[in-house]
Structure formats: C-alpha cells, structure tokens
Amino acid sequence: MLSRGIISNFRTPAIPFPTTCKYSISDKDLESRGFILRRTISDLNLDHLNSVFVAVGFPRRDPEKIKLALEHTQSLLWVEHKRSQKPVAFARATGDGVFNSIIWDVVVDASFQGIGLGKAVMERLIEELLEKGICNIALYSEPRVLGFYRPLGFVSDPDGIRGMVYSRKQKKKK
Amino acid sequence: MLTRNVAAPSSLCPILPYDWQFQVSDQLLFPHNLNPNLNRCCSTRKIKGFRLMANFWESIRSGILKNNAIQIVEPASTLQEEEDPVPEEFVLVEKSHPDGEVQQIIFSSGGDVDVYELQALCDKVGWPRRPLSKLATALQNSYMVAALHLVRKLPDQEGNEEKKLIGMARATSDHAFNATIWDVLVDPSYQGQGLGKAMVEKMIRTLLQRDIGNITLFADSKVVEFYQNLGFEPDPEGIKGMFWYPRY
Numbered sequence: 001m002l003s004r005g006i007i008s009n010f011r012t013p014a015i016p017f018p019t020t021c022k023y024s025i026s027d028k029d030l031e032s033r034g035f036i037l038r039r040t041i042s043d044l045n046l047d048h049l050n051s052v053f054v055a056v057g058f059p060r061r062d063p064e065k066i067k068l069a070l071e072h073t074q075s076l077l078w079v080e081h082k083r084s085q086k087p088v089a090f091a092r093a094t095g096d097g098v099f100n101s102i103i104w105d106v107v108v109d110a111s112f113q114g115i116g117l118g119k120a121v122m123e124r125l126i127e128e129l130l131e132k133g134i135c136n137i138a139l140y141s142e143p144r145v146l147g148f149y150r151p152l153g154f155v156s157d158p159d160g161i162r163g164m165v166y167s168r169k170q171k172k173k174k
Numbered sequence: 175m176l177t178r179n180v181a182a183p184s185s186l187c188p189i190l191p192y193d194w195q196f197q198v199s200d201q202l203l204f205p206h207n208l209n210p211n212l213n214r215c216c217s218t219r220k221i222k223g224f225r226l227m228a229n230f231w232e233s234i235r236s237g238i239l240k241n242n243a244i245q246i247v248e249p250a251s252t253l254q255e256e257e258d259p260v261p262e263e264f265v266l267v268e269k270s271h272p273d274g275e276v277q278q279i280i281f282s283s284g285g286d287v288d289v290y291e292l293q294a295l296c297d298k299v300g301w302p303r304r305p306l307s308k309l310a311t312a313l314q315n316s317y318m319v320a321a322l323h324l325v326r327k328l329p330d331q332e333g334n335e336e337k338k339l340i341g342m343a344r345a346t347s348d349h350a351f352n353a354t355i356w357d358v359l360v361d362p363s364y365q366g367q368g369l370g371k372a373m374v375e376k377m378i379r380t381l382l383q384r385d386i387g388n389i390t391l392f393a394d395s396k397v398v399e400f401y402q403n404l405g406f407e408p409d410p411e412g413i414k415g416m417f418w419y420p421r422y
Binding site: 061065066068069070071072073094095096097098099100102104126135136137138139140141142143146149152153154155156157158159160161162163164165166167168 | 304308311312315316317344346347348349350351352354356378382388389390391392393394395398401402404405406407408409410411412413414415416417418419420421
C-alpha cells in the first residue's frame with residue numbers, strides 16, 4: 001500500500017521528537033555556531049551547491065537544470081555557513097503535495113560533516129512535510145548511509161517493498 | 175462476450191527496420207478490420223507514431239498469445255525510438271465485434287482523468303479510499319498522468335461512443351532529474367493483456383524523451399518481477415528504498 005502513497009489508517013502520526021526540544025539541535029544553537037537555516041532558493045548560489053554535490057560524489061550537473069529542479073521542488077532546506085556565506089548542507093523533497101514525498105540530494109560539505117548539520121536539515125524537512133499532511137515520506141539511500149537515516153526514523157524495504165530504478169542498459173527477457 | 179480478432183502467429187509481426195514503408199505498417203499494427211477512425215486519430219502523428227505503436231502491439235500480442243509470460247521485445251533501433259516524439263494520445267488496442275461494435279483502448283498522457291472514475295477504479299482494485307479532493311490535488315501536482323480509456327463505438331448510433339477509465343498511472347518529478355511512478359492500476363476485468371506494461375513503458379519513454387534520466391518507483395514484493403521485466407532494477411548498487419515510520 002505504501003507504494004500507492006496510502007497509509008492504512010488516517011490517524012495523525014505522533015511527532016517522534018522529544019517534547020522539550022523539537023530538534024536535536026535548535027535553530028538558536030545552529031545560529032550561535034555560525035550557521036543559518038534557509039528554506040528558499042533565494043541567495044542560494046547554485047555553483048557553490050553544485051561544488052558540494054560534486055565533492056561528495058554526485059555527478060556534476062548543469063546548473064540550469066539544477067535551477068529547474070529546485071523550482072519544481074516541494075520543500076527544501078539548506079544551511080548557510082555565515083562566515084563564508086556558502087551552502088554547507090542541503091536536502092529537498094519532491095512529490096504530489098498530498099500523499100507522497102521523496103527526499104533527494106541530501107548532502108553535507110565534507111568539512112562540516114559530523115556535527116549534526118545533516119540531521120538538522122532532515123528533521124526540519126520531515127517536519128515541514130508532515131505539517132503539509134504528507135505521511136508517505138520516502139528516499140533512496142546508498143548502503144553506506146543507511147545508518148544515518150535509520151535513527152531519523154527511516155525503515156528500509158518495509159513490508160517487502162523494494163525501491164526500483166529504471167536502467168536503460170538492462171532489460172530482462174523471458 | 176466479445177471475440178477478439180487476434181490470430182497472429184509470431185512471424186506476422188517482426189520487428190521492422192528503421193526505414194519501413196507506411197503501407198506495410200497498417201497491416202502489422204492491428205488485426206483485420208482496420209478502422210478508418212484509427213487513421214483519423216493517428217494521421218497527424220505520421221509514420222513515427224506507428225513505429226512506436228508496433229512494438230507496443232507486439233508486446234501486447236505476445237502477452238495475449240502467451241498466457242502468463244509477458245515478453246519484452248527488444249526494438250531494432252532503440253536510439254531511433256527514443257528520438258521519435260511519443261504521441262500524447264493514441265489507440266493501443268482495437269477490437270471489432272461481429273455486430274459492428276468497435277472497442278478501442280486509448281492511451282493518453284495528458285492527464286484526462288475524471289476523479290470520480292478514478293475513485294471507482296481504485297475501489298475495484300481494492301485500495302483504501304482516499305479523499306476525492308486530495309486525489310484531485312495529487313493528480314494536478316503530478317508531472318505526468320497516464321490513462322487508459324475503453325471507448326465503445328456502437329454500430330447503430332453514429333458518433334455516439336462510451337468512454338470508460340480502465341487504467342491509470344502517474345509520476346511525480348522535479349522536471350529535470352528524477353521521476354517517481356506511483357499508483358499504477360488496471361481494471362481487473364482488463365488485466366493480463368499487457369495494458370499495464372504498455373502504460374508504464376510509454377511513461378518511461380516520455381520521461382526519457384524529456385531528458386528525465388532517473389526514473390524510480392517503489393514496488394510491492396508481488397510486482398517486483400513485473401517491473402523488472404520493464405527494465406527496473408531493485409536495489410541497484412545496494413541503494414535501498416526507505417520509508418519514514420511506515421504503517422503497514
């Protein structure tokens with residue numbers, strides 16, 4: 001049923017964050033450490049973002065196409081490093097706005113990994129999607145970062161559902 | 175009960191080379207009774223549309239002849255096929271009844287789906303109900319909504335035709351890199367004919383032509399093989415689909 005974006009019952013999900021502080025790191029904490037949370041693409045330098053993507057291993061993509069993708073993205077969040085004014089963490093989600101959402105392009109600049117920025121971005125992105133009423137939140141995770149997504153509440157292959165990707169090269173013939 | 179005029183030995187529909195003739199394509203596309211209306215709705219697409227349709231027909235025909243296995247037929251020139259613009263609407267299957275009634279199954283990717291009809295179709299396949307307004311919004315926000323309609327043209331009533339939704343699939347996308355296919359369904363009365371396969375295959379082709387290279391979906395364990403036969407790979411390079419606090 002999940003592949004159809006349906007939850008089996010319609011009760012509102014309980015927010016799994018501790019009630020004292022909504023997030024692992026608060027907005028205030030982030031700011032005091034020199035990071036600003038951003039939720040729009042204004043002031044986002046796409047060349048800088050592209051460099052972060054490439055540095056973590058994504059293929060280099062045409063900035064114009066990245067712009068097009070971001071303009072058709074439901075929700076996005078990025079962290080700006082105050083001093084350099086560069087994006088150092090990013091995540092975005094696409095979907096139909098009511099049932100399903102997929103999170104893409106989750107990155108943290110290598111120099112800023114391990115201090116909770118990825119988690120900060122993910123927690124807020126998920127909350128934004130939940131606030132819109134979207135309960136089916138999915139993503140595709142490389143094997144080496146499954147351990148990053150699990151503590152955030154993600155489960156792989158629930159109920160035997162498999163993520164599949166179209167491959168032009170292979171076609172199974174019977 | 176309609177009888178289908180499908181009696182094609184496997185040699186009748188070979189994969190044609192790039193420079194086939196238009197006249198030849200007529201015979202190979204549809205069995206017998208070629209409906210002049212077919213030419214009308216497809217004439218604007220020129221030859222290229224027919225070339226694409228031949229492969230759909232081939233795979234559907236194979237599906238009909240072989241009861242269980244749905245066979246993928248490798249096109250002679252994949253590159254050529256991907257270069258041809260995929261028509262937004264065309265006749266996928268045509269059947270003629272002895273009394274003159276003509277049934278057509280029409281594919282469209284223009285999003286022409288009545289939300290009430292869709293609700294009824296979801297009921298038919300046994301999916302839990304979703305609010306109509308949300309269904310409508312989901313369709314509007316989808317990058318592509320593909321539909322299969324059954325059109326029945328009755329012999330005595332000129333110009334009068336019934337149109338019924340019998341299949342749907344939709345895809346969300348960021349219009350640039352990624353697309354995800356959701357909600358693939360075919361009316362149980364019309365399953366097993368290769369219609370779902372044709373629908374998804376056409377969606378894939380359209381997406382690829384729009385240069386959206388990453389086409390993904392999440393498949394229930396029972397249909398993983400169905401999508402594998404269409405060219406999808408589960409967990410490529412170990413990449414796993416994950417869901418946030420899924421409810422089963």
